[in-house]
Amino acid sequence: MKEIDRQILDRIQTPLTRELGFRQLIETYQRPVYQLIRRMVLLHEDADDLTQNTFIKAYKGLDKFEGHSSLFTWLYRIATNESLTFLEKKKKRFVFNWDDYQEKVANYLDSSYALSADEIQHKLQKALVNLPDKQRLVFLLKYEEDLNYEEIANITGTSVGALKASYHHAVKKIEEALKQE
Amino acid sequence: MKSLPRLQPLPVPEGYFDTLPEKILNQKQEPTPISVEEEALLYIESGQWSTEDILSMSDNPNELLDQIIEEELSKTEPLWTEEETWY
Known part of the structure; x- marks a missing residue:
């Protein structure tokens, strides 16, 4: 166990320092947890809610x-569950105007990258948005977070074989999307 | 595969991570303890306290009983209405 985790847990397990320990947990992990969720749901407002929920559930x-x-790993497991559940609910809620929601997200990406004029980033983000949620998650954890399959299996509760297949499909689709435009 | 670039972080509102811990800590506060009235209501509604129990705890059981009867009666339908007695 990492020293920082040991310190956080020791503080949390002592009633007098529990609050301090929880604050340290948030301050240590808020950025990676938020970034992963943000990559999954894209809009800041949604990512903000889900990040808060993740830490409340952790507490x-x-x-x-x-x-x-x-x-x-434990926080990422909660965060990925929160994100996937949120996206599933959103799909059900927007079942009749899912295209409108997708357009909103696409417009958001257009405006986000308009200033940087980074065409490759724009294409990459759009390709990611078009991946199925779980494939996107596996891609982010493997490629962006640089986690190995065993770590991803611990987070997602999926077999290494299934993760490898999922990652392979995700990469193929992204490469295709980048070639096309 | 190696040609794929790293994703740039998506823009975050300025100072967001400075305020986030406080927002979360405020949310996780344990629920505030319920008042004596609310606690009593909980016992009554869950059936743990009967009318007799409540009367026995009162300083003025007769007064309380009158109040309960009055409240209960006002909720019940009248046995008949003016119109019904008309014919």
Whole structure:
């Protein structure tokens, strides 16, 4: 276990320093947790809500954390569940105007990258948006976060074989999308 | 595959991470303890306290009983209406 995780857990397990420990947990992991969620849901307002929910759920479940994984893996597991559940609900809610929502996201990407004029980034983001949610998640964890398959399997609860296949499909689709435009 | 670039971080509002811990810490506060009235209501609604229990805890059980009867009666439908007695 990493030293920082040990310190956070020690503080959380002591009633007098519990609050301090939880603050340290948030301050240590808020950026990577937010970035992963943001990549999944794209809009800041949604990512903000889900990041808060992730840490609140972590707080409520801290007593059950047994230390078999790192705090980072455990937080990512909550964050990915939150993101996938959110996207699933959003799809159901927008079942009749899902295209409108997709257009909103595409417009958001257009405006976000208009200033940087970074065409490759724009294309890459659009290609990511068009991936199925779970493929996007696997791609982000493997390629962007540089995690190995065993770590991703711990986060997603999926077999290494399934993850490899999912990543392979995601990369193919992204490469195709980048070639096309 | 190696030709794929790293993703640039998506823009975050300025100072967002400075305020986020406080927002989360405020949210996780334990629920505030309920008042005596709310606690009593909880016992009544869950059926743990009967009318007799409540009367036995009162300083003026008769007064309380009158109040309960009055409240209960006002909720019940009248046995008949003026119109019904007309014919």
